[in-house]
Amino acid sequence: MSEKKQQVSRRQFLNYTLTGVGGFMAAGMLAPMVRFAIDPVLQASSGGDMHAVVDVSEITTEPQRFDWTIEQVDAWYTSDVTHSAWVYKDDNDEIVALSPTCKHLGCAVNWAGDPDHPDQFFCPCHEGRYYKDGVNVPNTPPNAALDLFEFEVREGTLYLGNAIERGGDN
Numbered sequence: 001m002s003e004k005k006q007q008v009s010r011r012q013f014l015n016y017t018l019t020g021v022g023g024f025m026a027a028g029m030l031a032p033m034v035r036f037a038i039d040p041v042l043q044a045s046s047g048g049d050m051h052a053v054v055d056v057s058e059i060t061t062e063p064q065r066f067d068w069t070i071e072q073v074d075a076w077y078t079s080d081v082t083h084s085a086w087v088y089k090d091d092n093d094e095i096v097a098l099s100p101t102c103k104h105l106g107c108a109v110n111w112a113g114d115p116d117h118p119d120q121f122f123c124p125c126h127e128g129r130y131y132k133d134g135v136n137v138p139n140t141p142p143n144a145a146l147d148l149f150e151f152e153v154r155e156g157t158l159y160l161g162n163a164i165e166r167g168g169d170n
């Protein structure tokens with residue numbers, strides 16, 4: 001019986017050792033760089049999309065503007081962004097939360113901003129108007145209703161989520 005001996009030469013031993021040590025060191029340097037590059041992807045999103053806005057007891061039948069601030073993470077840059085909504089209770093005591101962003105070119109609308117139409121939302125940029133329910137008034141510049149916020153009420157507090165498009169009416 002012949003026994004096959006595997007001999008490792010000094011040169012091979014050095015090659016294996018240096019390759020192993022070099023690979024280990026390269027991995028040690030690259031791992032933090034890879035982690036840094038994809039870090040925002042690995043971050044868990046912060047606590048859902050609903051944000052506490054106002055105590056329900058403050059909501060009246062007259063639209064009122066409420067603001068809230070969220071922390072926005074854009075890659076490695078974190079900033080505070082303020083959002084707004086026009087909120088009121090309709091004739092059925094249902095909460096309505098409208099986006100203030102005009103559907104014409106994006107200016108901010110105001111409730112009763114036009115003295116000639118005190119029961120409508122008014123956009124000062126091009127005199128766009130919306131009825132109280134956010135539907136655009138025909139023959140004014142906007143061609144779609146104001147977006148409606150998703151909402152829920154928890155323990156007496158109104159939480160708002162995303163603004164949902166309702167599409168054009170005319």
Ligand code: FES
Pocket residue numbers: 102103104105106107123124125126127128129141142
């Ligand atoms: S941006 Fe509102 S009417 Fe033009």
